[in-house]
Amino acid sequence: MQTFKDTGLPEEILKAIGELGYETPTPIQSKTIPEILNHGNDLIALAQTGTGKTGAFGLPVIPQVVTEEKRVQALILCPTRELCLQITKDLQKYAKYYKDLFVTPVYGGTEIRTQMRALKKGSHIVVGTPGRMNDLINRKAIELGDVRWLILDEADEMLNMGFKDDLESIMAQTPEWRQTLLFSATMPAAIAKMSKKYMSDPVELSVGAKNAGASNVEHQFYMVQAHDRYKALKRIVDVTPDVYGIIFCRTRQETKDIADKLMADGYNADAIHGDLSQAQRDMVMHRFRKKHLQLLVATDVAARGIDVNDLTHVINYNLPDDIEVYIHRSGRTGRAGKKGIAVTIIHSREMHRIKAIEKIAKKTFERKMVPKADEICEKQLFSFLDRVSVTELEETSPVNALLPAAYDKLANMEREQLIKQFVAAEFNRFMEYYKDAPDLNIYKEDRGRGGRDRRDGGRGRDNADFSRLFINVGKVDKITSGDIIGLINSKLKGVTVKVGKIELLRNFSFVEVDKAYEQDVITKLSKAKMKGKSVNLEVASPKPSSSSRRRPQSGRKKRY
Structure with a gap:
């Protein structure tokens, strides 16, 4: 087994990382450290989030810095303030025994003049976000003419976030003889194009396949109707009492809405999004890192740079548009050698997107069924x-x-x-x-009917003789087919009642049930309530043909 000493790192670095408890390099560190120490080639390193990329470039660069020269010799660009601060913190730990080496973070959302004063005192390594770095260049507060190492960390994310022009402007200020080190989790076309334009015969090193998901993350998906996403999310969280994870949403508004709903329902949750001030964002992240929050709801942009190693779950409330974004999201769990679970909630027309991710990420998704009330209550009780x-x-x-x-x-x-x-x-x-909670799952026969919500628990019509029942609740009562199925299941426990077609009309509905259980269903359900309304059932005549002009409820035969 290779040790850090085998990579050629000097004693000062070995002593510092030894005190941090680091014994053996990660796979990406094993490959990059000797390359950066011993060669001056440009480098493209592909590795997932959480695989030790900061150490991969920081450990070999620090001992090569000439501390006697008070000038910027290494420039590290990253997408967010959080990642900027995390990289700075790590580098300062690695450089513990290099007393005269100074690392300065520069980022937006804080007073620029404070950072300008720090740079004026002299800095050897600058870690910055592209936007703030450009501001400093325009104010002539930083000189990049002596930069030996230009390091782009999470390069794909910087491009996804629209920093292409900023990056090109910054790179133009650095000397052509610099060594460019590009670190990325994925290799989209934009990265390949950038490498051809700004790098000279780069060496490409990778851990695992390009665009492949982390190996210790389990991928799961749940299939429900789109309007049941939040209900499904709650059940997924409830059946996992010790969940500690990030819920990813598409938009800033959706992030706010989901976080507000979770907090109103009593969950330890909060959100980070672009409308928060930096102080508010810092407070939320502090609570999350301290595990005072179990769930953090975020957009992809807001979550950049979050560095938490022990997340149990990443939950995709919606699938992202880009497969690379999904890979990034899932890579936030299963870090530092731990197992993680990436959960995705989809509707019936998104199965093809799951297949596309499986093909590119080379991972298999497991279909999970949205847990039912008894399973959730049992898990919560035992916890x-x-x-x-x-x-x-x-x-x-x-x-x-x-x-x-x-x-x-x-x-x-x-x-x-x-x-x-x-x-x-x-x-x-x-x-x-959860007393009368319906089954939220979509089954194969539902998808075959264009995704309509029949929710018969997979029982279907088979060869059963069905009785058609009138029920006095309908769309105006905000009742779904799943609510009716759930009520039948909850009131006739231990009995498998086949359910046929359910017709939801404005003020009432019709449901087909196995004729053998006709009276049992009417008796049990007539004592129940749905959405606060007392339920009344009657046996109705079979559905009239399309040529019939009779009103649907006129065929009642008898009343119980």
């Missing part, structure tokens, strides 16, 4: 009981003073009753919410 069982009460805790009164209050309860009351107090509201 709660696990938390209770490992909770420690210190002798100095103020809770101890309250225990005698609690013992007296509960003294008359038997063990079983106490547990029952304990669980009920914690879960009554939660279980009430």
